[in-house]
Amino acid sequence: MAPRTNPSPAPGESEEDVCRQVLRILSLIGDKWSILVIGQLRDGTLRFGELHRAVTGISQRMLTLTLRQLERDGLLTRTVHAGVPPRVEYTLTELGTTLLDSAIALGEWATTHRHEINDNRRRYDAAHPS
Amino acid sequence: MAPRTNPSPAPGESEEDVCRQVLRILSLIGDKWSILVIGQLRDGTLRFGELHRAVTGISQRMLTLTLRQLERDGLLTRTVHAGVPPRVEYTLTELGTTLLDSAIALGEWATTHRHEINDNRRRYDAAHPS
DNA sequence: CAGGATCCTGCCCGATACTG
DNA sequence: CAGTATCGGGCAGGATCCTG
Secondary structure (H helix, E strand, C coil): CCCCCCCCCCCCCCHHHHHHHHHHHHHHHHCHHHHHHHHHHHHCCEEHHHHHHHCCCCCHHHHHHHHHHHHHCCCEEEEEECCCCCEEEEEECHHHHHHHHHHHHHHHHHHHHHHHHHHHHHHHHHHCCC | CCCCCCCCCCCCCCHHHHHHHHHHHHHHHHCHHHHHHHHHHHHCCEEHHHHHHHCCCCCHHHHHHHHHHHHHCCCEEEEEECCCCCEEEEEECHHHHHHHHHHHHHHHHHHHHHHHHHHHHHHHHHHCCC
C-alpha cells in the first residue's frame, strides 16, 4: 500500500518542485514513443536503424528526439563505434530497466482491464448520443 | 516478473489492437490532468468547483474534458443532484481506484529516482553545451 | 454552480532535403 | 548509416463569454 504521507520534500526543493518532477517523469510513460523505444531495448542492444524499423510508424526525427531525451535522463546509453559506415548502439541502463519493469506492471493493468474499459466506453457512447 | 509472452490477443482482436488500446490507457497516466484529478479523488467525493480549486492551474475547459473522458472510461462516476444551485459530484469507481494504485506505484518510482535523473540531466547538459 | 460554445495561439510532429 | 535543418499543417488547450 502506498503511504499517504507527502513524498518527503527534501531540503532545498519545494513540494511543487517534486510534483513537477514526478509529473514530468510520468509523462515519459504516457509518451507513446518513449515506452515503445524502451520496450524494444528490453532484450539488449539495438542500433539506430534497427530501432527505426522495430518501432513501427516513428519518424527519424521523433526517434532521434526520443533517444536524446532518454539518454539525457540516463535511461539508456548511446555508444558510437568509429568506422564507416557509422554504427551507433543504444542500451538500457539499469535505471531504464527498472522503469521498464514499473511500466510493464502498468501495462499489465491496462491489458487486464482493456475489455472492461472498452465496454464502459461503448455504454457511455450509447447513452450519450451527442 | 512480467511474462515475456504476448498479451493474449484474444479472439476478435489483433495484436495491434491490443497495443493501441494499452497505449491509449497508458497515456491516461502520462496525461498531467488525468492523474491529478484522479489523485484528488483518492480520499472521496468532490464537487466540480472543489476539483477546480484543488487542481492548481487547470482550466474549466480541460477539467470538464478530463472528467468526461474518465467518466467514459468508467474510472469515475458523475452524480447530478437536482436543485439550485446545481451540485455535481465526482467519485472514483473501483476501477479508478485500482488504476490510481498502479499509478502511485509508478509515482513512487519517479519520486525515488528523481535526484538520480536530475543529476543525469545536469551531467548531460554540462557535457553537451549545444 | 457547472458547464457549453467559440475564438485563437503555440507547439508538436511529420515530411522533406541535406551532411559527415 | 545516423543523424541535423527547415518548413508547415493540425490540433491541443487557454481565455473569454454565455446559459440552465
